[in-house]
Ligand SMILES: Nc1ncnc2c1ncn2[C@@H]1O[C@H](COP(=O)(O)OP(=O)(O)OP(=O)(O)O)[C@@H](O)[C@H]1O
């Protein structure tokens with residue numbers, strides 16, 4: 001490209017009308033005007049928390065439901081309304097929100113308590129003190145007043161997987177020996193999480209439980225329409241686009257976040273193609289793009305042995321027509337290991353890794369019987385052929401080949 005062309009590209013870009021009015025409105029952290037189809041859950045949360053306004057300790061509350069079903073949004077809204085009423089009345093009611101997925105704030109018991117203390121107005125060093133010491137400081141703060149503290153632990157399953165459920169045992173018992181009372185709201189999208197924690201912790205954390213069911217296609221349409229009004233200029237969305245996004249997201253676990261992402265990416269694709277409207281075809285393209293990006297995210301965080309296995313599968317699949325077999329993959333994988341001085345895993349382990357790729361929808365492994373020669377797995381790639389070259393290059397780079 002001649003140097004001057006890029007300059008004019010940027011200039012044209014500036015003049016060109018964007019389809020978006022405010023892309024921000026499709027981002028996850030945007031605070032929407034209305035929370036639709038969650039009246040029931042909102043009311044249930046309010047019923048559980050309201051006694052805190054009379055300075056009674058509310059029950060602990062456990063919220064669960066699939067990803068993108070509005071748990072964080074609804075909880076943050078309900079607790080912020082509660083906090084603002086409390087503030088107006090000068091009540092000693094505090095709400096503290098902690099996202100346990102954020103490494104900086106909560107991936108050790110120490111960090112969790114340090115964050116809580118900070119939110120309660122007490123700075124402690126980021127490391128260094130014994131955890132016991134932090135508990136002591138917390139007890140002193142809790143005993144120096146008669147407040148009610150509502151501690152929201154979002155993505156609580158992450159924390160428990162990381163540090164065990166001992167801290168929850170402590171937290172749910174604390175109110176028995178302190179003047180100020182802490183209540184916990186735990187939020188998780190792992191539906192099996194609560195069944196795997198200690199029985200006593202389970203029964204105290206889920207004194208009250210609220211389920212967030214997946215949204216259906218009709219509900220997602222409404223959510224999308226509200227957002228699209230803010231996000232896009234008028235008449236930018238072709239008929240059927242919202243319906244198609246919603247249908248897709250409803251099929252995939254009723255996830256509103258996914259629907260919003262789909263609409264945003266479709267808008268970006270339409271804009272890049274200089275289309276005046278978002279068309280149905282842009283949704284298909286957006287769907288492919290999101291799937292692709294998701295694969296790269298997954299693959300880039302995987303251990304080397306996984307990447308070597310996937311690279312073997314892709315290399316064989318591109319070189320050969322039809323299905324490939326576990327044995328072939330293993331041989332290829334072993335030759336790679338030899339070349340790069342990596343100790344190969346067993347045939348068995350590689351089979352397991354292939355099965356995981358199957359679960360991720362990257363390959364399709366079909367078990368076939370070979371009569372008295374036993375069974376083998378016939379493997380095909382589930383990705384479009386066009387994307388194999390790119391993924392292969394990506395892996396080469398990751399692996400330093
Ligand atoms: N009822 C709703 N009305 C408007 N927007 C919604 C609604 N439900 C969800 N959203 C939007 O969808 C996205 C996901 O919602 P939210 O973050 O609350 O999901 P979640 O249940 O906490 O998911 P996760 O388990 O992945 O944390 C956000 O952008 C949110 O604004």
Ligand SMILES: [Mg+2]
Nearest residue numbers: 071072073154
């Ligand atoms: Mg959430």
